[in-house]
Amino acid sequence: MVEGGMKCVKYLMFFFNFIFVISGIALATLGAVIKGYYNKYLDFLGGGVVGAPIQLIIVGVVIFFVAFLGCCGAIRESYCMTMTFAVLLALSFILELAAGIAAYMLRDDIRTTLNTNMPATMQNYGQDGYAGVTRTWDGVQMALDCCGIFNYTNWANTSYGAYGDRVPDTCCRIFSVGCGAGVAILPASEAAHTIHTAGCLYKLQEEMKHGGRRMCRRRCRRRCGLPADSGRHPGLLSQQEHQEGV
Secondary structure: OHHHHHHHHHHHHHHHHHHHHHHHHHHHHHHHHHHHHHHOOHHHHHHHHHHHHHHHHHHHHHHHHHHHHHHHHHHHOOHHHHHHHHHHHHHHHHHHHHHHHHHHHHHHHHHHHHHHHHHHHHOOOOOOOOHHHHHHHHHHHHHHOOOOOOEHHHHHHOOOOOOOOOOOHHHEOOOOOOOOOOOOOOOHHHHOOOEOOEOOHHHHHHHHHHHHHHHHHHHHHHHOOOOOOOOOOHHHHHHHHHHHOO
């Protein structure tokens, strides 16, 4: 009777540890996906915000190894391994809690960082040595159908816009070389015929809030052989598919 009860406990421990193994893999994968997603906006976000997904990866890896140790301890009925597992599991819960708090705080960090970095990088658009900044701005404006930070007139106050009162051609509704020339000083009603006049800040904040989750969902659907979810902004979807070689 006692032996049967111990076997039941052993297999229950193995089962729950196996669940932790899966959750560790899932957490590390989630962190990797989010990090890859944020890397596209690295010029706007800086290294501090991108550090949060790295924390998720680390926590996921730690949970995986701790749970794997627990599985081995349960199967081998090793008291030493089981006690080590219990201590490490407690530590992993603390790490997971810290990662959750960091993810929650990340929302305000993203907003603050975008408000700081977007105006700074805007001044470097089109300048020698800032090709990465230029690509980031072009990608965001084309993907989100936006122009500037708060609206298209922001470009008039930059070194790029000072020449010909222009906005980047990636603001245009129909892209062509030079299509943004002379538009920065036009009234919104006239400019709207040629370019997207809405700013990128709010749209990018919303995309950052939901885009990583959509990417995770899309990749999960792929793994299951289901059609990719196209719930994202179509411009961003096509851009990311091109980058991923879809």
